[in-house]
Amino acid sequence: MATAPVPPIDDSAAGLAASGRRVFDIEAQALAAVAGRIDGDFTAACRLMLAARGRVVCTGMGKSGHIARKIAATLASTGTPAFYVHPGEAAHGDLGMITDADVVLALSYSGESDEILLLLPVLRRQGNKLIAMTGRTRSSLAREADVHLDVSVPAEACPLALAPTSSTTASLAMGDALAVALLEARGFTADDFARSHPAGALGRRLLLHIADIMHAGDDVPRVGADASISEALVEMSRKRLGMTAIVDDDNRLIGLYTDGDLRRTLDDHRFDVRNARIVEVMTRSPKTIGSDALAVEAAQLMEAHKISGLIVVDGAHRVVGALNIHDLLRARVV
Template sequence: MAVSPLPPSSTDPAALVASGRRVFEIERDALAAVAGRLGDDFSRACQLVLESRGRVVATGMGKSGHVARKIAATLASTGTPAFYVHPGEAGHGDLGMITEADVVLALSYSGESDEVLMLLPVLKRQGNRLIAMTGRPGSSLALAADVHLDVSVPAEACPLALAPTSSTTASLAMGDALAVALLDARGFTADDFARSHPAGSLGRRLLLHITDVMHSGDELPKVGETASLSEALVEMSRKRLGMTAVVDADQRLVGLFTDGDLRRALDSDLDVRSARIVDVMTRTPRTIGADQLAVEAARVMETQQINGLIVVDGDGRAVGALNIHDLLRARVV
């Protein structure tokens, strides 16, 4: 069957933009309405989760199910163990995934979803605490819950008032509010977040330390302060980092010689063949500690407009080196 083309008026660019803006305005008003009602019920919901020895089990049908799945994922990644259970599958064995210590977060805008209501007798008998998120405080689900979170909205953004739009946005925002309030209450940190996201770019930025990417031991380019410029060039060529540390007899850093220093030396009247490294090195180079995050090295390189850093210990001894290519390979930048 052929699909009829849209009427000309509906494809007018200005009309399309106006329609899109209308959605934002309606959903903005919906969020403001839900936020205005936030109070003791929200606090009690947070306390139920904080006092629980189990996990948060989110459930819901249809669009509410999609929202519940996202809320569970957000909770789990911010320090509150959580997972999603499909209410239809729960009635066919997946209820066994829910222990008596778990808190159940049930979403249904009408509060009358049969698949969700069917689970209530079993959950009550098992002793689970129930948090309901609905748009009808007088609904069956809301009345059966230990705590009800009212996500009712003045209007759906759908002009037919049929497709869940403002209501799902409000439910998502309520889930985010729960996750963040619990995160704050638990003292969840950026390091905690990184440990649950080790494969992502954020995890790498928060978990990767200088020691994980630096060149150390025999790979560290360094020469003594009595070395000649030619000896330093040989060391730079061998280690291929575009620089070499200059150290004293106790391995303390006294200077740095880079490709840039070499170019400046060649532009001067200096006799490169007889020059000593102390005559051409940078005497107060930028350094970084081995215990710092690799992302901090990237920040220093960017702000100072340099391509490499020498890593020093607490006594100023050169213990490593890294350049921008090391950070790129580690996908820190």
């Protein structure tokens, strides 16, 4: 028996690019369709999650399971306690992880996933509220849910209409919409986000303070107002921060001298570097920062004024610390 001819493969640059653009077009249409259904059901789902005494338990099989896991992670990182439970494992003991205070968010595009439907009687007896996210409003899961979120799409981006593509994108976007709506309803802030991401770049930017990274005590370069330039240079060399503070008898900052100031002094033949007093060449009223400021504020100040170091002062303008750009780099703030 003759087999049908295999169509030629178009692996040209133009053909591949056209396939990629077609996927974006189809999935953009899918997202627009689902966005048009953000209505009372969406609001009801948000209110169930906000009212939950426990957590949001996300579940789904296959590709829907991957999306459910991502939604749980997004919810948890934006102020809504959540976790993922595999429905197959739930039927073999992991149901014990779900308490009667939890809300269940179940994803199944068909709405007929056996592993999820098997859990429904147990969840009902326990009193859990159920939010379903499906592509079929008349599916078994949609009918059993307290709230149904319709994520049906006009077409999958897969030309065979087999691989979940547009449908998983739509489900993921709906999960993001839920997370952001809840974030705003809870008044969740960037500081709250940083507390759940202490090891990330944002956590470092929002949680690290000047006091955590500054040089303090005897490590702070400083000289008195009666010091000579050469004495200031010795202090700068010893402390290796490329600068020294000039202080009065009460340790109050009156000026700053840096490596850049030294180059300018050498170009100015009015001064004898070995004998001139530091107060004659120092920078008066230098930029400073407080120890309770965020480290990222120091980075912004240095960038704005094109400087590489800062003296840290207290409320009475007494010197309590010092830091330079290398300290910020080591702390991975910049």
